[in-house]
Amino acid sequence: MSDGAARSAPPRLELIGICKSYPGVIANEAIDLSVYPGEIHAILGENGAGKSTLMKIIYGVSSPDAGFMRWNNRQVEVTSPAAARKLGIGMVFQHFTLFETLTVAENILLVMGKSIPLSKLVQDISRVSEEYGLPVDPNRLVHSMSMGERQRVEIIRCLLQKPELLIMDEPTSVLTPGAVRTLFQTLRRLACEGCSILYISHKLDEIRELCHHATVLRNGRVVGQAVPAEQSSDSLARLMIGENLSTCQFRTSIAGEKMLKVRNLNLAAIDPFGTALENIHFFVRSGEILGISGISGNGQKELLAVLSGETRIAKPKVIHIDGCPAGKMGPAERRRLGLSFVPEERLGRGAVPDMSLELNALLTTTHKHGLQRHGWIRFSAVRQFALQIIEQFGVKSYGLNASAASLSGGNLQKFIVGREILLAPRVMIAAQPTWGVDIGAATVIRQALLDLKSEGVAVLVISEELDELMTICDRITVIANGKLSPILPVSETSTEHLGRWMGGDFTTNAESNPHV
Amino acid sequence: MFRLDPRQMPSTMMKLVSPLIAAMLMLGTGFLLFMLLGKDPVQALYLFFIDPLSNRYGIGEWLLKATPLTLCAIGLVIGFRAGVWNIGAEGQLIIGALAAGGVALFLPVAPGFLHIMLALAAGMLGGLLWAAIPAFLRTRFHTNEILVSLMLVYVAGLLLLYFVNGPWKDPDGFNFPQSAMFEPDVMLPLLTDDMRVNLAFPAAILLAFIAWIFCYRTIAGYRMQVNGMAPGAAGCAGFEQKITIWLALMISGASAGLAGAAEVLGPIGQLQPNISPGYGFAAIIVAFVGRLHPLGVILASLLLSLLYLGGENVQIQLSLPSAITSLFQGLLLFYLLAADLFVHYRLRFDLAAVQRHKTSTPEKPGL
Numbered sequence: 001m002s003d004g005a006a007r008s009a010p011p012r013l014e015l016i017g018i019c020k021s022y023p024g025v026i027a028n029e030a031i032d033l034s035v036y037p038g039e040i041h042a043i044l045g046e047n048g049a050g051k052s053t054l055m056k057i058i059y060g061v062s063s064p065d066a067g068f069m070r071w072n073n074r075q076v077e078v079t080s081p082a083a084a085r086k087l088g089i090g091m092v093f094q095h096f097t098l099f100e101t102l103t104v105a106e107n108i109l110l111v112m113g114k115s116i117p118l119s120k121l122v123q124d125i126s127r128v129s130e131e132y133g134l135p136v137d138p139n140r141l142v143h144s145m146s147m148g149e150r151q152r153v154e155i156i157r158c159l160l161q162k163p164e165l166l167i168m169d170e171p172t173s174v175l176t177p178g179a180v181r182t183l184f185q186t187l188r189r190l191a192c193e194g195c196s197i198l199y200i201s202h203k204l205d206e207i208r209e210l211c212h213h214a215t216v217l218r219n220g221r222v223v224g225q226a227v228p229a230e231q232s233s234d235s236l237a238r239l240m241i242g243e244n245l246s247t248c249q250f251r252t253s254i255a256g257e258k259m260l261k262v263r264n265l266n267l268a269a270i271d272p273f274g275t276a277l278e279n280i281h282f283f284v285r286s287g288e289i290l291g292i293s294g295i296s297g298n299g300q301k302e303l304l305a306v307l308s309g310e311t312r313i314a315k316p317k318v319i320h321i322d323g324c325p326a327g328k329m330g331p332a333e334r335r336r337l338g339l340s341f342v343p344e345e346r347l348g349r350g351a352v353p354d355m356s357l358e359l360n361a362l363l364t365t366t367h368k369h370g371l372q373r374h375g376w377i378r379f380s381a382v383r384q385f386a387l388q389i390i391e392q393f394g395v396k397s398y399g400l401n402a403s404a405a406s407l408s409g410g411n412l413q414k415f416i417v418g419r420e421i422l423l424a425p426r427v428m429i430a431a432q433p434t435w436g437v438d439i440g441a442a443t444v445i446r447q448a449l450l451d452l453k454s455e456g457v458a459v460l461v462i463s464e465e466l467d468e469l470m471t472i473c474d475r476i477t478v479i480a481n482g483k484l485s486p487i488l489p490v491s492e493t494s495t496e497h498l499g500r501w502m503g504g505d506f507t508t509n510a511e512s513n514p515h516v
Numbered sequence: 517m518f519r520l521d522p523r524q525m526p527s528t529m530m531k532l533v534s535p536l537i538a539a540m541l542m543l544g545t546g547f548l549l550f551m552l553l554g555k556d557p558v559q560a561l562y563l564f565f566i567d568p569l570s571n572r573y574g575i576g577e578w579l580l581k582a583t584p585l586t587l588c589a590i591g592l593v594i595g596f597r598a599g600v601w602n603i604g605a606e607g608q609l610i611i612g613a614l615a616a617g618g619v620a621l622f623l624p625v626a627p628g629f630l631h632i633m634l635a636l637a638a639g640m641l642g643g644l645l646w647a648a649i650p651a652f653l654r655t656r657f658h659t660n661e662i663l664v665s666l667m668l669v670y671v672a673g674l675l676l677l678y679f680v681n682g683p684w685k686d687p688d689g690f691n692f693p694q695s696a697m698f699e700p701d702v703m704l705p706l707l708t709d710d711m712r713v714n715l716a717f718p719a720a721i722l723l724a725f726i727a728w729i730f731c732y733r734t735i736a737g738y739r740m741q742v743n744g745m746a747p748g749a750a751g752c753a754g755f756e757q758k759i760t761i762w763l764a765l766m767i768s769g770a771s772a773g774l775a776g777a778a779e780v781l782g783p784i785g786q787l788q789p790n791i792s793p794g795y796g797f798a799a800i801i802v803a804f805v806g807r808l809h810p811l812g813v814i815l816a817s818l819l820l821s822l823l824y825l826g827g828e829n830v831q832i833q834l835s836l837p838s839a840i841t842s843l844f845q846g847l848l849l850f851y852l853l854a855a856d857l858f859v860h861y862r863l864r865f866d867l868a869a870v871q872r873h874k875t876s877t878p879e880k881p882g883l
Contacts (some may be wrong), residue, residue, distance in 0.1 A: 034793070125702065176597050309754065331754030334754075335754060339754065343748075345748065345751050348746050348748045349752045352745050352746040352749050353745075353746065354747075364752075366735050372735050375734050377735055403526075406525055
């Protein structure tokens, strides 16, 4: 396909001098941006650089304090998402905007703006989902769907409206390599059909591969323009962060005892749309990182609940933590055995959104560090502990009294991971540790996991980011349809190979046809 | 054009000011209402809010009525903060009164002090057991505690009626549906001779302070609050939701039961069909006006208590219907909930948007 977003035509979307400030933060300052028809335009920037704010302004979610917007050469005022959709702007949000108690089709019906019979819509959804390789059952209730599946619904919802400009906020973070390929083909085809795409991502390789043009934001301002294909990932990252990147330091460690053992785990699906776990069998040794990859919705949620203790198993010996049969134990008891746990959802599970950082530091640590005495909270100790997390992991916040919800995703995740690490765990389980987190924070978090490993902790990472797992793990496996693939050392496997396993085909390299 | 902008952090200032705004709006609406009823609004508001407190007896009544409100609301606050919505404090209060009354009437104990303590303990136990029903049903069968606790209010009321009409009716009571008067020994001691307020009032204040410490200083209080604010985080951290539900309902049941016991062992002095003019329901308003804070509850119950007194006063003096008290209570809660919007949002007059709107209206979005 031609890389030629024909920049000679008049721009489809033009932003001139957009400013937006929130109490205490200037989110956007004098931002100019032009997006041409058929162009895939990357918006690059760390978390908190102002990308999301800018996209919300374009989509009519918030209005700018100053500046204006031109659409197909006319000045327009986009006062609401409905108005944006009417213009032909579609958006896939990073934080999903679906009603959990409705089905996929009902959710989509809500934004269609005109009345379509539900049965016709169900057909349309099935057609689009097939056409673009985004499998989704239109009649499923959203609350039972994983993050990755919800994102597919959002993408389909936009595509159904045949947009002229599609805004994608971190779209690939929950897709398999194969699905990313399909998505890219979709996006390229849309671009060829003349649709403009604003593509927000931290994944520099993807941007280099996909995007025609990139605008780089830092601290709310445009700091550079680039043609991504002509840049290296490093040079793009430098443009984005404004300093040289630190990369992960690997230290060798010797894998020791089996600290976490799961044997013959079978669990029927509790929820009608959940995944049953079948014959799961693995162990994690001290001083190694085991990665479990897979497309979301293949049993990760269920497996994590079993590991954390939120779902208990009748047979205690199915799970061993540090040699103790732990199947019947609840989360608190397992933590006392030395298990630390970083859940997938930061707000609402990893942290209490409306509580201060100080009190959030106490969340999983009530049994440790002398933070309590005879049931009384020792506030001086809690404060010190919170400060230690903030300092040691470079958490940027408005102070100890700031609510967890006021932190950016990356900073909150550093806080949560830091809290769990400072508990000095013997077994660490991290789910999606860097999901939607900027490069700087992701590096800090990965390094922290690697450091844990070299200190002799058994680390289990469940993630949908295959690249991340390939970087930090010693051994890797795939979960598909609630079953675990064979576990291989990372050096003996490849992205393509694992990608095939994610589809549920667990044949090993040797037996399978390499050309498939 | 006015706009609501979300605040970056909830405003502490607004949290404290919004009950005052609500109270002012309630007064304003009351003013209009009295005017429409053809009463002199200034005189009516004077009778409502100032006249009741113009003598020592009145102040005693004020504190007396604030006592059951404070006691009920303390328990409710602890529950509401934990996301457990006990709406049935009224029923727990009635059962508490019934249990305390039973001990006061039929338990032969010599020293008065011990007898009082046993009666109060029976009241707490009664309220606690009544609240244990919704706790059991919720933790065992996932029933909704709002509905169950509310329905049990009516069951409690009928149970009280049964006892005062049947087995516990005073044989020398000319067939009135009420028990015999309690022995003076088992009545709560008065604070002074010229007021009816008794020892339960300082006890309620003390309990509010204890509740405050429990909520803000103890691990158990913290765990309950996490369960209320983010059940997912509580589950992940291993704070058992069942424990929170049980604790919340036991505490609020026991404190409502104590309120009922203090009513019958205090101003009422016997069991009768009408023990509470809806203290248990008014305590819900108290809890919210008091910002779900145990100490705020003390101030809020003083306000609600004044509404009861003032309501009675205007009923008598201006011959208005008794619904006037509930009406003012309703107004207060209504305005409070409205004012609470501004804890999380800020109202802004957006001049720029008006101008943009003016300049850009002629252009229709091109399709």
